[in-house]
Amino acid sequence: MGEMKSAWEKAMEKAEKLGKPSDEELKQLEHVPTGNRLAARYLAEESFNLDAELTKYKGTGIRKYIIQGAEEIFLRNITLPRNEGAKQTAKRAMAGIRLLKENKKQLEPIFDLINNLLTYYEQALQQTYTQFKQSFESKLQEARQALQQQPGNAAAFEAELQQRFQEEWRKTSSQLDAQYEKALEEHKQQILKIA
Numbered sequence: 001m002g003e004m005k006s007a008w009e010k011a012m013e014k015a016e017k018l019g020k021p022s023d024e025e026l027k028q029l030e031h032v033p034t035g036n037r038l039a040a041r042y043l044a045e046e047s048f049n050l051d052a053e054l055t056k057y058k059g060t061g062i063r064k065y066i067i068q069g070a071e072e073i074f075l076r077n078i079t080l081p082r083n084e085g086a087k088q089t090a091k092r093a094m095a096g097i098r099l100l101k102e103n104k105k106q107l108e109p110i111f112d113l114i115n116n117l118l119t120y121y122e123q124a125l126q127q128t129y130t131q132f133k134q135s136f137e138s139k140l141q142e143a144r145q146a147l148q149q150q151p152g153n154a155a156a157f158e159a160e161l162q163q164r165f166q167e168e169w170r171k172t173s174s175q176l177d178a179q180y181e182k183a184l185e186e187h188k189q190q191i192l193k194i195a
Contacts, residue, residue, distance in 0.1 A: 035069020121180045
């Protein structure tokens with residue numbers, strides 16, 4: 001019978017099969033996190049001059065990795081505006097992408113689409129919530145009337161209804177989010193293709 005190999009031995013065998021990373025891969029591993037940090041700082045600090053920081057890397061051969069790392073963070077922060085903070089962060093992230101990209105003419109129509117999508121999302125979310133709440137309130141009235149005819153704990157019933165409202169709203173809003181997130185992701189993929 002053959003010996004059983006440890007997980008470590010199996011992992012080492014896999015690593016050997018993959019071979020050593022190329023110089024290009026090593027540079028990417030080393031410098032993409034720098035771009036991540038610069039983008040995070042740009043998003044957090046209003047006065048941070050990202051353009052000046054990126055200029056420091058011109059002609060070094062690593063600038064493309066710095067930009068790649070920054071772009072990852074900016075794209076990750078373009079999200080559906082569930083609150084005012086997320087909305088402002090998305091705007092700031094788009095401004096950061098503008099600094100990274102050479103071909104700004106191709107970028108602007110995509111940003112227009114994203115801005116429209118985010119605006120429509122906010123409107124759809126508000127409208128959906130209003131309709132959902134009205135529908136739920138009519139069900140709640142019916143349930144309260146039925147409850148008045150039965151003895152029991154009204155406070156517990158109210159708490160259960162509140163919980164049910166929240167669960168149902170989460171499901172409804174998740175469905176809406178999924179539709180808009182799919183479109184948003186398509187726009188982000190287009191941004192990645194722009195030089």
